[in-house]
Amino acid sequence: MNISHDPWIWIAAILTLAIFSFLYKDNPLYKFAEHLLVGVTVGYYINIYWHNAAYPYVIKPLFIEKNLLTIIPFIFAILYFSILIPKYSYFIRYPIGFLLGALNGMAISPEFKEAILVQTKDTILPQFSLSFDFLNSFIIFIGTLTVLIYFFFSLEHKGILRGLSRIGIIFLMIGFGASFGYTVMARISLLIGRLIFLLKDWLGIIS
Amino acid sequence: MKFLEYLAKIDRRIIYLILVISIIIPLIKPLNLPVGTSHPVKSLFDFIEKQPEGAVILLSVDYDASVYPECHPMARAIARHVLSKNLRLICLTLNPAGTGLALEIITQIPNEYNKKYGEDYVFLGFRPDITATILGLGEDIRKIFPYDYFGNKTDTLKIFKDVKNYDNIALVVSISGSALPVSWIYLARGRYGQDIAAGVTAVMAADYYPYLRTGQFVGLLGGMKGAAEYEKLINKKELATSGMDAISISHILIIIFVIIGNIGYIFVLKRRKK
Numbered sequence: 001m002n003i004s005h006d007p008w009i010w011i012a013a014i015l016t017l018a019i020f021s022f023l024y025k026d027n028p029l030y031k032f033a034e035h036l037l038v039g040v041t042v043g044y045y046i047n048i049y050w051h052n053a054a055y056p057y058v059i060k061p062l063f064i065e066k067n068l069l070t071i072i073p074f075i076f077a078i079l080y081f082s083i084l085i086p087k088y089s090y091f092i093r094y095p096i097g098f099l100l101g102a103l104n105g106m107a108i109s110p111e112f113k114e115a116i117l118v119q120t121k122d123t124i125l126p127q128f129s130l131s132f133d134f135l136n137s138f139i140i141f142i143g144t145l146t147v148l149i150y151f152f153f154s155l156e157h158k159g160i161l162r163g164l165s166r167i168g169i170i171f172l173m174i175g176f177g178a179s180f181g182y183t184v185m186a187r188i189s190l191l192i193g194r195l196i197f198l199l200k201d202w203l204g205i206i207s
Numbered sequence: 208m209k210f211l212e213y214l215a216k217i218d219r220r221i222i223y224l225i226l227v228i229s230i231i232i233p234l235i236k237p238l239n240l241p242v243g244t245s246h247p248v249k250s251l252f253d254f255i256e257k258q259p260e261g262a263v264i265l266l267s268v269d270y271d272a273s274v275y276p277e278c279h280p281m282a283r284a285i286a287r288h289v290l291s292k293n294l295r296l297i298c299l300t301l302n303p304a305g306t307g308l309a310l311e312i313i314t315q316i317p318n319e320y321n322k323k324y325g326e327d328y329v330f331l332g333f334r335p336d337i338t339a340t341i342l343g344l345g346e347d348i349r350k351i352f353p354y355d356y357f358g359n360k361t362d363t364l365k366i367f368k369d370v371k372n373y374d375n376i377a378l379v380v381s382i383s384g385s386a387l388p389v390s391w392i393y394l395a396r397g398r399y400g401q402d403i404a405a406g407v408t409a410v411m412a413a414d415y416y417p418y419l420r421t422g423q424f425v426g427l428l429g430g431m432k433g434a435a436e437y438e439k440l441i442n443k444k445e446l447a448t449s450g451m452d453a454i455s456i457s458h459i460l461i462i463i464f465v466i467i468g469n470i471g472y473i474f475v476l477k478r479r480k481k
């Protein structure tokens with residue numbers, strides 16, 4: 001056992017235990033750690049945005065390098081704060097409108113291609129062959145079709161539609177099961193990460 | 208019968224305690240259970256492996272500390288692989304909280320291989336607006352990042368003498384606990400045909416498999432298991448590998464809990480019907 005002498009490790013370890021204490025029941029120690037996290041996160045974000053965005057791309061070019069073109073985005077940025085003055089709060093619509101318009105214009109075409117066209121193409125059955133690839137494609141084809149039928153509400157699910165939508169439910173349940181399994185692994189991984197920190201960095205029990 | 212009824216009402220704190228014990232024991236006394244290599248992880252490894260010396264890999268550290276145990280080992284392993292193969296590394300982050308984590312990678316790992324900053328690797332830092340940044344990298348990296356994280360003009364850095372945009376980047380690897388890898392697919396691949404790979408948390412992994420199947424991702428690391436597989440492939444065992452025994456044991460335990468819980472639930476249902 002080789003307990004850490006680093007005060008920052010001790011602070012991190014105590015805060016980790018304070019958060020874990022919620023597993024027993026809600027308590028002031030947990031509340032303190034939770035509020036501290038929120039405060040530190042906000043402070044950290046402001047700092048990062050200032051040093052990585054506001055200063056190098058707005059303040060420095062505009063006020064130090066005298067690049068007057070920067071005044072346009074600067075004015076747009078200032079308009080965001082108009083929300084704080086009720087009389088002029090409508091000015092916020094201009095930067096939001098510009099941003100939404102520009103970003104949608106830039107993103108819609110490539111997103112449509114990659115999210116819809118490429119994904120739809122993958123559900124088209126390839127030429128029949130005795131291979132796992134064909135089997136996989138066939139399962140995806142049936143799964144996509146039956147799940148879409150399950151979510152088709154314009155006709156009552158009777159007869160063949162009922163049968164197909166039931167197959168769709170089975171595919172959905174398998175999908176949810178796989179997601180749940182992965183979620184368990186994710187949450188356990190996070191716990192393992194903290195326990196390794198406590199046992200290794202703080203207490204020095206494991207190497 | 209009373210025992211089955213007790214199982215259905217077992218206190219969650221007892222389950223937590225058993226779970227923590229099941230994790231701590233294999234951490235203290237490792238079982239060294241084998242870690243296999245899955246196809247999505249091997250694909251990414253092979254893609255980087257076959258790159259010629261000097262090729263550029265862009266590592267986007269798009270996660271924050273809340274997913275550190277899953278994502279950080281992935282980013283470290285990939286950075287190690289890239290630099291050990293004498294490839295060049297451009298690191299950036301689209302998540303403001305990822306800046307410190309990326310900085311840790313960039314200040315530690317290149318030193319292991321005696322790499323020169325600005326020549327073999329560079330850290331561009333964080334830039335807000337995902338869409339504009341990803342699209343801007345396809346036009347001119349130096350315009351979208353006029354300065355690197357340390358305030359150096361990117362124009363003056365040697366690495367950017369022959370690296371202008373995606374045309375000069377072999378692969379973008381986005382490590383993330385959110386939907387950012389999909390943004391890379393939509394914008395960098397959709398518009399510029401850039402090859403993309405992803406390292407994601409296990410929660411997200413199931414959602415990303417369709418993109419792997421279509422070839423929109425050249426490889427995929429899913430959760431701590433994916434990171435451990437990559438650590439095994441580069442032969443440098445770190446955090447992810449040390450957690451693998453604990454994951455296996457805790458999963459067995461959870462399977463047992465699920466079975467016991469269901470037995471108790473069925474018993475309670477039958478009793479109510481009577």
